[in-house]
Amino acid sequence: MTTELSSPVVADGTGPAPAIWTEGLTKRYGDLTAVDRLDLRIEPGEVFGLLGPNGAGKTTTILMLLGLSEPTGGLVRVAGLDPTRQPLEVKRRIGYVPDSVGFYGGMTGRWNLRYTAALNGLDRATAEERIERLVDEVGLADRADDKVRVYSRGMRQRLGIADALIKDPDVLILDEPTIGLDPHGADQVLGLVRRLAAERGVAVLLTSHLLGQVQAVCGRIGIFVRGRMVACGTVDELAAGHGGRLVVEVEVAGPADADVAALLRDVPDVVDVRREGTMWLVGAQRDVRLEIAERLREAGVTVVHLRRRAEELGRIYRRYFAVEGSDDIDQS
Template sequence: MTAPATGSAPAIWTHGLTKRYGDKVAVDNLHLEVHPGEIFGLLGPNGAGKTTTILMLLGLSEPSGGRLKVVGLDPTRSALDVKSRVGYVPDNVGFYGGLSGRRNLAYTARLNGLDRSTASAQIDRLLDEVGLADRADDPVRHYSHGMRQRLGIADALVKDPDVLILDEPTIGLDPHGADQVLGLVQRLAAERGVAVLLTSHLLTQVQQVCARVGIFTNGRMVASGTVGELAAQRGGQYLVEVGVAEKADLAPMVGEIPGVADVTADGDAWLVRARTDVRAAVAERIGGAGLTLVHLHQRSEDLGQIYRRYFAEEGSDDDTERP
């Protein structure tokens, strides 16, 4: 997972962003930051407000309230400038089926004002990067769904954007195709410093690639942070795995530490469940007992468990994938 660049200004920033359609609030008071080199996942069921948020970020829908900046610009006032620096891949990428992948990309390059020689070199590099070099001159109508998705990412990258917005990029893909797309996204963030906003309702994929996650329901982002931070925000448990060199029962000594809920054997190790981060206290207690600490590390609560807890508390219907 890719972390944001230290000290970098956010490539996407919203404060109190709101969108209403009559009496319906589609996006409600959204605060969001995505930094260069970061993959941020918006996680939520269909109809939660994810796509409406994207439309406002692209300048395709005017907010009802709040503020937003994308690459330092207001999309409502500088939509063309924002679009020139943001690549967008919708959930159903459209191409001219009778044209080859290469010619589809060349058409996009012309629309973005790239000269022919620059565009040609750029297109060759992108087709190779997305694994389509050997099919570049085949008509797109012969491409599989996964190939179209990868071509969609190449299409979004023709203008060398600072921000990449992916709306359900792996929907309908088999596991191998999804891994190819997600691996490409990770490389873009890590190697080029592209800020990536990825919307999905697939829990395992979001946890696989996103440094931070925002949980979206009924137009509101009810929580955001790393998986560990989300687990802690609403009474989640810290899971600490402990290993010692000696054969010893850690339950009595560690179980007395304030905040520890229970201590159970887990193979050759011990699993400590607590309401707070008790690693320092556990290490001190083990050392004080004359035992040799072999390892001590925190396990993250599964994103699926966290997600279901938030939705249970929100009382929301949820069609999101459950692991």
């Protein structure tokens, strides 16, 4: 059973409460700890990605957020509400899209949405306005009056997102939202997720094994291993963890290579300098572009290219699993 919670507001006591907030959230099934002391904070308008293999604890976490499973310990709030004590109100504030969405196959997509709208107490005019807008946003405007039994899996996924948005939620939870979608359909869904966060302030919790898509749409990412959140932050912050480093590409016109290498190695927090074609690759513990530019300028070296090399999320993901002693990585 959860205990009473002091209000989870921002540090100075002003501003809105987080959309999702947990402290020490734990779920045990006998001797198995499915979720182990999870601390998580997701703000309104943020897109947060949750990564981990099957059995890592992602689904159990979602069930506790939805009020469908009671925590063994710790605290949880969604839109300021306790899912255990206020499950119906929480469900009204959350839109949830599972990885396999179920609908009435003999009804059209539009009528399935009307049914959901009625269950959520929307009047007919409001429901029709939202349905018309949502089927267009998810790319189903020309198929909304077809029966769902003829929909592809990808179409069902898009209809599921429209269905979750009918209630105009504060929080949207998407479990593998792009499964079954072609690249164009996936781009449509991810673009919709970005707009929901940026324009409506919806907080989005997204789970996926498609790491490139997570990297493209999520501001912060949490990595789950065996029930524990082993890392949380931006891609840059995750890249710097567990001995990782940021890489800066530098191309110059000026003195001899040896002089440039020495200048680059002399920049604080640079740990590695090597040549790759016409470019120098500078490994560092932080973003050192400003110091590199200044050091080379003072030495009379003309910089023709200076850029951060993007770290692939897949490489970061594998690094954390290697350190945590797990090789059960599903990146499908």
